Amino acid sequence: MRLARDGAYKHLIDPAVLNAKLDETENWLYDDGDSAGVEQLTSRMLELQTSIRETFPAFFEKEKADKDAKEALLAAEAAAAAAEAALHGKDDHDNRAMKYDERMRLATKNKEEGNSLLKDGQFAGAAERYIKSLTHIQKMFDLNPEQTKASKELALSCHLNLAMCFIKLEAWTKVIDNCEKALLIDLSNGKALYRRASALYMKKEYKLALSDLRRTSQDDAAVQELTAKCNAGLKAEADKHKKMFGGIFQKKEESKEE
Numbered sequence: 001m002r003l004a005r006d007g008a009y010k011h012l013i014d015p016a017v018l019n020a021k022l023d024e025t026e027n028w029l030y031d032d033g034d035s036a037g038v039e040q041l042t043s044r045m046l047e048l049q050t051s052i053r054e055t056f057p058a059f060f061e062k063e064k065a066d067k068d069a070k071e072a073l074l075a076a077e078a079a080a081a082a083a084e085a086a087l088h089g090k091d092d093h094d095n096r097a098m099k100y101d102e103r104m105r106l107a108t109k110n111k112e113e114g115n116s117l118l119k120d121g122q123f124a125g126a127a128e129r130y131i132k133s134l135t136h137i138q139k140m141f142d143l144n145p146e147q148t149k150a151s152k153e154l155a156l157s158c159h160l161n162l163a164m165c166f167i168k169l170e171a172w173t174k175v176i177d178n179c180e181k182a183l184l185i186d187l188s189n190g191k192a193l194y195r196r197a198s199a200l201y202m203k204k205e206y207k208l209a210l211s212d213l214r215r216t217s218q219d220d221a222a223v224q225e226l227t228a229k230c231n232a233g234l235k236a237e238a239d240k241h242k243k244m245f246g247g248i249f250q251k252k253e254e255s256k257e258e
Contacts, residue, residue: 012059107136175199
């Protein structure tokens, strides 16, 4: 906990209050710890842990949320890697010769399961289902125009939902990748453009994000809000560069005067 005072969530801790609690227990250990039994030491430790958790609940909530998010991201990335391998025929043992209707049934089932998991906030599991759906779509062959259209619509939905899953998991590169695959199917898809813009904004690619946003509905409140954030980001960058190079120029002028 002493290390936490200088950690990523130090703003959620009052160092004076924390130090008082730790110092009190540390002094007790120096004074009475040697003669204390295991039960007494254990009780004292639990008492300290409980007191700190109750005093700084936001710190522990944030710490747990970030840990869960990282674990979910690792699971999602593992699922994505496995699916990517399957899409290219690696470690994929599903070589069954299925008719279109059966493949479509399995693909649709996986997509619906993904939708259910997405609604429940289980983003890694949802991503895995959408990827499985895409692997089934990839294995469809000899399609007529109507079947081709249906399979592309399903693939588009899976890529858009995958992008949403990876937004929740803050895996921005994967968001962009799935949006680009969606745009290969539907060049002007508003959801794909907006979600890619959101990921580009998080990667501080403000100009690219604005380029996508210009291709979406300008009347949409979310688009307007993200556009404002991108413009603010560009302005902040410009101000930073101006300040940086202005300082260099000023130093050179002062040097000349000397």
